[in-house]
Amino acid sequence: MRKLSAITLALGAALFAGAAYAQSIECGSDTLCNVKASGVIKIGTKDDYKPWxxxxxDGSFKGMEVDIGNKIAxxxxxxxxxxxxTSANRFEFLAQGQIDLMIASASDTAERRKVVAFIHPNYYSSGYTALLPAAVTATEWTQLxxxxxxxxxGAWYNKPAQETFGVNVLAFAGSAETEAAMEQGRCVGLLEDDNKINVRLTDPKWAAYKAPLSVEAVTPWGMAVRQADQFAPLGYFVAGMVAEMxxxxxxxxxxxxxxxxxxxxLLKMHEAxxxxxx
Structure with a gap:
């Protein structure tokens, strides 16, 4: 009986694999078809960008962008x-097919559109500014x-901040590393999205910090798909979902x-x- 059960399971697995393979042949390069056939959509997102x-x-992904991904699925x-x-590898992961859709606080820029296809309408927006200790007296970018x-x-604003305001940027893999470096005195403050800084400032942990500088280069965030999927079923579906939301x-x-x-x-887009x- 055990041998029979094992054979039955093996046959079942083989039939399933064969059906999945046949479906992938039928779908070809149609990502949405392959997603529907597999029953899974792989969504790339960050794991250190609270609350997005x-x-x-418990190790699960949470946040606003995760909620959006679950709605689409x-x-x-x-x-x-x-x-x-991460900011450094998200476009590579998408282009190489490791994910089907990227929802990872990515600003939609002309340079990035050469690599991936951003979904329109955009789903969010931010600019950049600096989080500084209260002891820092600077109120203008020129003072930094x-x-x-x-x-x-990989943050899009690193280069513009250097070129426009003459600041030096010390870049790390994630937010935790940037915070640790600042606490060690390796930098005077954090260069970040204004949204991220505004959320930080509501946390008592950051009571001794401020954001006195202007917000620069407000830029929309876009979900992204591979370029081949922009004018294909997946691109059209996600675009419709964003517009509806x-x-x-x-x-x-x-x-x-x-x-x-x-x-x-978001208030402006909803009103429109x-x-x-x-």
Whole structure:
């Protein structure tokens, strides 16, 4: 009986593998078809960018971007499998096919569109500024010229901040490393998204810090797919989902659910796309 059960299981596994292979042949390079066939969409997101995407104490992914990914998977009728990416490797992971969709606080820029395809409409927005200890007296960017700010590797604003304001950027793999370096005195403050800094400043841990400088280069965030998927079923589906979440206020609700004050960008997009009663 044990041998028979083993044979039955092996045959079942072989039939399943064969069916999956046949389906992949039928789908070809159609990513949405392959996602539906496998029952899983692989979504790249960060695990250190609270409250947008981070690891909970049980090891699972949490945050606003994770909630968005789960909504997209639910609408597709598949399971969301979240894959850790970083600012430095997220575009490579997508281009190489390790993920199907990227939702990882990525600013939508012309340079990045040469590598991946950003979904429009954009789903979020931010600029950059600096988090500084209260003891630092600078109130203008020019006063930081020649000083060092810690930042995350691959952040789009690292180069503009250096070129525009003459600051030195000391880059690390993630947020935890930047914080540790600042505490060690290796930099005068953190160079980050203004959204991230605003959330930090609501935490008593950062009571001795401030963000006195102007917010620069406000840029939208985009979900991204491979370039071949931009004008293909997956790209069109995700674009429709983002537009609908702006229209029905889902993105605003997800901000609130994750302890984020409703952003000017999402309020503006909801107002533009919501149903207007005449």
């Amino acid at each position: 995407s981070y690891r909970a104490s 639910e609408a597709l009728g598949v399971k969301a499998e979240f894959v850790k990416v 010229s020649g000083q060092t700010l810690c930042a995350v590797q 702006h229209r029905d206020g889902s993105l605003l609700a997800l901000e609130e659910a994750n302890g984020i004050k409703n952003s000017a960008f 796309l919501k149903d207007h009663v005449k």
